[in-house]
Amino acid sequence: MDNSEFPDGALPDAGLPEGVTFEAGRGGLPVVRVAIGSCIAEAYLQGGHLTGWQPAGQDPVVWLSQKSRFEEGAAIRGGVPLCFPWFGAGQDGRHYPPHGVLRLTPWQLAETTPVADSVRLRFHLDGHEVDLAGLEDFDRDWAADITYTVGQVLDIDLRIEAYGNRSTPFTYEEALHTYLHVGDTRRITVDGLDGCRYHDKVTDGDFDQRGPLAIVGETDRIYRHAGDVTVKDPTLRRTLGINKRGSAQTVVWNPFVSKSAKLGDFGNDEWQEMLCVEAANIGSAAVTLAPGQSHTLHQRIAVDRTQRYAGARRSLA
Numbered sequence: 149m150d151n152s153e154f155p156d157g158a159l160p161d162a163g164l165p166e167g168v169t170f171e172a173g174r175g176g177l178p179v180v181r182v183a184i185g186s187c188i189a190e191a192y193l194q195g196g197h198l199t200g201w202q203p204a205g206q207d208p209v210v211w212l213s214q215k216s217r218f219e220e221g222a223a224i225r226g227g228v229p230l231c232f233p234w235f236g237a238g239q240d241g242r243h244y245p246p247h248g249v250l251r252l253t254p255w256q257l258a259e260t261t262p263v264a265d266s267v268r269l270r271f272h273l274d275g276h277e278v279d280l281a282g283l284e285d286f287d288r289d290w291a292a293d294i295t296y297t298v299g300q301v302l303d304i305d306l307r308i309e310a311y312g313n314r315s316t317p318f319t320y321e322e323a324l325h326t327y328l329h330v331g332d333t334r335r336i337t338v339d340g341l342d343g344c345r346y347h348d349k350v351t352d353g354d355f356d357q358r359g360p361l362a363i364v365g366e367t368d369r370i371y372r373h374a375g376d377v378t379v380k381d382p383t384l385r386r387t388l389g390i391n392k393r394g395s396a397q398t399v400v401w402n403p404f405v406s407k408s409a410k411l412g413d414f415g416n417d418e419w420q421e422m423l424c425v426e427a428a429n430i431g432s433a434a435v436t437l438a439p440g441q442s443h444t445l446h447q448r449i450a451v452d453r454t455q456r457y458a459g460a461r462r463s464l465a
Contacts, residue, residue, distance in 0.1 A: 165262045168269075175218030180257060182298055186265040189298040192224065196255035196271040196294040199227035201302050206451055207384055209302070211329035211422040215413045221280070223251045225413040226327045226422070230294060230306060233287070233320035235430040247325070249278050250292060258293070266299025275311075289314045301450040312440035319436045323399060323428035324447050326390075331383025333363045333402055333420050340377035341398065346370060363423065366404040370430065373398040377425060378452075387452035390425055394445045396433035399426035 164170060166184075173179030173192060179199075182189040189201045201210040212226035223229060230250040234243040245252060250273065259270035275288035289311040297303040304326075310318040330336050338361040347354050349368040357371065360380075374396050379388040392398075401424040403411065408419040427447040429435050435443050 164260050165267065168260050168267055170257070173218065174216075175220075177218050177220070178254075178257075180260070180269055182267050182269070184265070184267060184299070186299040189267075189296070189302075191269055191271070191296055192218075193254050193257060193271065194218070194220065194222075195224060195251040195253065196230060196273060196292075197224050197227050197251060198296050198304070199224060201296075201298055201449075203300050203451055206386070208329045209388065209449060209451060211327040213414050213418055213422075215415055215418075217413050220254070221252055223247075225411075228296075228304060228327070229325040230292075231321070231323040231325050231428075232292065232306075232308065233290075233322070235321040235323050235428065238321065239431060239434070244282070245280070247323075248321075249280060249283070249286075250294075252280060253278050255294070259295075263297060264299070266297050266301075268295060268297045270295040287318065290318055290320075301448060304447045304449075306445045307442055308435070308437070308444075309442040310437035310439055314439040317436050317438050319434050321428075321430040321434045322445055323426045323430060324445060325399075325424060325426050326447065326449070328379060328388060328423050328425060328449075330379065330381050330421060330423050333423055335382055336423060337362055337380045338377055338400060338423075338425070339380065340375060341371055341373055341400075344371045344373045344398075346372065361400065363402050363404070366407050367400055367402045369400050370428070371398045371400065372396070379423065379425065389448075389450045389452060391448040391450075392427040392446055394443060395427035395429060395447075397428040397430060399428045399430075400424065401426070 169181045178193045180191050187203045191198045202208040216225040231247040232250045234248050237243050255271040255273045258272040261268045271294050273292045275290040291309045293307045295305040341357045344357045346369045350366050376391045403419050408414050409416050
């Protein structure tokens with residue numbers, strides 16, 4: 149393959165392992181594609197963004213909107229957007245762009261390594277490489293690595309390091325804004341949140357979760373929850389187990405009918421087949437690093453094989 153069309157440093161020094169290709173994807177953006185016995189997956193350099201993961205014998209687990217924009221400097225709708233160093237408009241409600249800078253910036257592909265029946269993809273971004281208008285005074289003394297280990301399970305690790313030459317600590321918000329593919333959002337239930345306090349951004353109120361969570365309208369909740377959850381999906385006859393570390397909160401989001409109609413990169417009916425379950429540290433749970441320190445936010449997603457759905461193997465291309 150002719151790599152002259154890609155930016156310098158886009159490819160790792162070593163060759164790509166079997167089953168991994170680096171090519172021009174949608175919109176001409178560089179994409180890494182994985183096709184191995186245990187799964188197919190893809191991740192774009194734009195945003196360091198995983199846009200697909202489908203274990204063998206399963207329907208896709210990571211959801212992507214059919215209206216996603218694949219353009220330089222634009223956020224991709226679906227997959228796993230990376231939120232940093234603020235979530236939404238930040239703690240003061242004044243930060244822009246929404247959800248920070250990681251998902252709008254091209255990353256470097258730093259590693260492609262076979263690991264048992266999986267492949268590890270690591271992307272790197274130096275804060276000084278962020279080039280977005282209006283961020284001239286932006287704090288850039290940090291580095292980020294996002295690692296996706298794709299196979300029968302999906303492991304995601306977002307590591308942030310504060311540079312040692314900083315004169316002050318570095319405080320930031322973060323989230324793995326993971327979009328899950330479900331058969332029918334109105335039929336799924338989310339277990340593991342019972343008894344947790346949450347802030348409802350739709351009503352701007354604080355409540356306690358009672359029993360499993362069902363999606364019956366627009367849902368945008370930040371749970372004080374450091375544990376694991378399961379998403380039970382009777383339509384696809386499977387259960388998704390979602391485990392995390394380094395996270396004080398779980399965000400659950402679905403735009404439902406009216407909100408999705410207002411999103412230009414979101415199909416009007418697509419809310420019925422997706423649910424965001426996010427590992428997060430936002431607001432009062434924001435992370436503070438001393439110079440030279442690092443923090444890793446981890447999320448693992450696995451399909452319960454006892455309810456395995458023998459769906460057709462579909463291409464992510």
